[in-house]
Amino acid sequence: MDKTQDSKSRGIRGVVPENHPRRDSILVREKLVEAMENHVVVPQGLIAHGRGECFDYIIGEKTERFAETAIENASALLITAKNPVISVNGNMASLVPAEVVRLSEIIPAKIEVNLFYRDRERELAIKKVLEDHGAKKVLGVDDTSEVIPELFSERRKVSREGIFTADVVLLGMEDGDRTEALVKMGKKVIAIDLNPLSRTSLTANVTIVDNVTRALPLLIKKVEEMKKMKEDEVQKLISNYNNKAVLREAMKFMSERLAQLSLVL
Amino acid sequence: MDKTQDSKSRGIRGVVPENHPRRDSILVREKLVEAMENHVVVPQGLIAHGRGECFDYIIGEKTERFAETAIENASALLITAKNPVISVNGNMASLVPAEVVRLSEIIPAKIEVNLFYRDRERELAIKKVLEDHGAKKVLGVDDTSEVIPELFSERRKVSREGIFTADVVLLGMEDGDRTEALVKMGKKVIAIDLNPLSRTSLTANVTIVDNVTRALPLLIKKVEEMKKMKEDEVQKLISNYNNKAVLREAMKFMSERLAQLSLVL
Numbered sequence A, B: 001m002d003k004t005q006d007s008k009s010r011g012i013r014g015v016v017p018e019n020h021p022r023r024d025s026i027l028v029r030e031k032l033v034e035a036m037e038n039h040v041v042v043p044q045g046l047i048a049h050g051r052g053e054c055f056d057y058i059i060g061e062k063t064e065r066f067a068e069t070a071i072e073n074a075s076a077l078l079i080t081a082k083n084p085v086i087s088v089n090g091n092m093a094s095l096v097p098a099e100v101v102r103l104s105e106i107i108p109a110k111i112e113v114n115l116f117y118r119d120r121e122r123e124l125a126i127k128k129v130l131e132d133h134g135a136k137k138v139l140g141v142d143d144t145s146e147v148i149p150e151l152f153s154e155r156r157k158v159s160r161e162g163i164f165t166a167d168v169v170l171l172g173m174e175d176g177d178r179t180e181a182l183v184k185m186g187k188k189v190i191a192i193d194l195n196p197l198s199r200t201s202l203t204a205n206v207t208i209v210d211n212v213t214r215a216l217p218l219l220i221k222k223v224e225e226m227k228k229m230k231e232d233e234v235q236k237l238i239s240n241y242n243n244k245a246v247l248r249e250a251m252k253f254m255s256e257r258l259a260q261l262s263l264v265l
Helices: A003-015 A023-037 A043-059 A065-080 A090-095 A097-106 A120-132 A176-184 A199-203 A212-226 A231-239 A243-263 B003-015 B023-037 B043-059 B065-080 B090-095 B097-106 B120-132 B176-184 B199-203 B212-226 B231-239 B243-263
Strands: A084-088 A110-113 A168-171 A188-192 A206-208 B084-088 B110-113 B168-171 B188-192 B206-208
Touching (some): A043 A090, A065 A206, A065 A212, A084 A097, A090 A097, A090 A120, A097 A110, A188 A199, A188 A212, A206 A243, B065 B206, B065 B243, B090 B120, B090 B212, B097 B120, B188 B199, B199 B206
Parallel strands (some): A084 A110, A084 A168, A168 A188, B084 B168
C-alpha cells in the first residue's frame, strides 16, 4: 500500500471522539488496520478479530474463572515440556509482541512464525516485529523444511527445530484443521481463543477462552509463580485438568450473561 | 493497492479446501476482502463483519422468529413512509447490491451512500457498484450539503433530498452515535444488525437481528406481499410492534442456544 493510503488511515484516528463509548476497542482495531498496512496482519485476520470482539463482549471483556483455570494448566504444561513452542500469527504479533517474547524467555520456549496465509513479505514483517521486541531467535521463516501430515500447501510448513518436534505448542486463534493435525501428531496444544465453540477450542488440549491481550500477561505471571513450585505439584495440576469442563463453564457463563443482559431491556 | 497485491489475494481462494466445514463463510470473507481491494469496504468493515459472523453463528445462521417479526414491521413502515431512504454502507454494497436496488424499486425508496469513513474514492466506488446493479439514482455523493445535528466531521454529511428529510431510514450495521442522532431527529430507524446488544440495535425503532444476506431477500418478499394489503391492516401491524420485546426474544434465543451447544461437550 502506498504512503498516501497509509497516512489516510492514520488520519482516521482523529475522527473517533474522545467520549465514544467504544473508543478503546476502536483504537485496537486501528492498531490491527495499521498492522495490515505493514503486511503483518492479513485482511482475514481483521475478520477473525471481529469474531473475537463479539465473544469478548459477551463474556464482559474480563478474564473469568474458566480462563484462569486454563491459564494455570497451560503454565504447568509449558514449564514441564521438553520442547515448548509459541506459534505466532499476524494478530498475535500485532497485539502482544512484547508479551510473546517475554513468555518465551521465562519458560523458556521457542518462537515460531506460523501463518495460514503465508508469503515471504509477511514472514519477514512478523519476524521483524518480534525481533524489534527483543526476540533473539525466530523460527518458521527460513527453516520450514518439515510439513504437518494431512495438510497441504503453505499452511503445512513448519520448522524441524520448532513445531515439528515440539511436545507442547501454544497458539492464538488458529485454523481448526491445523489444530487437529497438531493434536493427531501427539502434541499437547494450548489455544487462546475467545470462541469456545471453534474447532480449535474443541480440539485443543487446553483452551484459554480469553482475549490474548489479557491472557498473555496472566500466563507470564503464572509461569513465574509456578517456576517456584515442586515438579510433582505441577504434575498434579496437569492430571486434574479437564478441558471439556472448562469449555462447558465458558459457554454456560456466556449463556447466562446474555440472559442477564436481556433483562435490562 | 496495486495489481500484484490484488491477484495475490485472489489466489488465496484456491487454498481453501472444498471440504472445509466453514468454506461458505470463508468465501464470503474473500468477497469482502476483494471489496476492500476495490475501495468499497474499509478495513474496519472487515472487523465489523467478523463481529456479525460470531452472532450469526450463535443464532445458528438461520432467520429466526424475532427477525421475521421485525422484517414484517420494517416492511409496513417502509411502504407507508412519505420519504423512505435506504442508507448504504460498504458492507451492504459488497454483499447485497442487487437486493438494495430491487428493494428501492418496489417500495419505492431512495438510496443514499452513508459512510463512517467517507472519502471521495469510496463514495464513487460504492455508487458505481449500485449503478452496476441497476440503481438509477444514488444520493449521498455529490449532494451532501446537510448535516445531522450533534455529529461532526465527515460522518454527519447527508443529502437534503435523502436522509435529511427522510421519515423512515433503513440501515445496515451502523455506528451507535449516528443511529441515536437520526432517532433524535424524529426519524423511524430500521436497523439490520446481528448484535442485539449494539447501541444501534437498542436505539433503532425496528431491529432486524439477522444476516443482511438473508434479511434483504425476505424484506423484498414481505414488501411485495404487503403492497396488496389494506392501509389500515398495515397500520395495525405498526401499532402492535414492540422492538424491546423482539430484542429480548433474540437475546433469550442466543442464550438458550449457547446453553444447548454446551451440552454436546
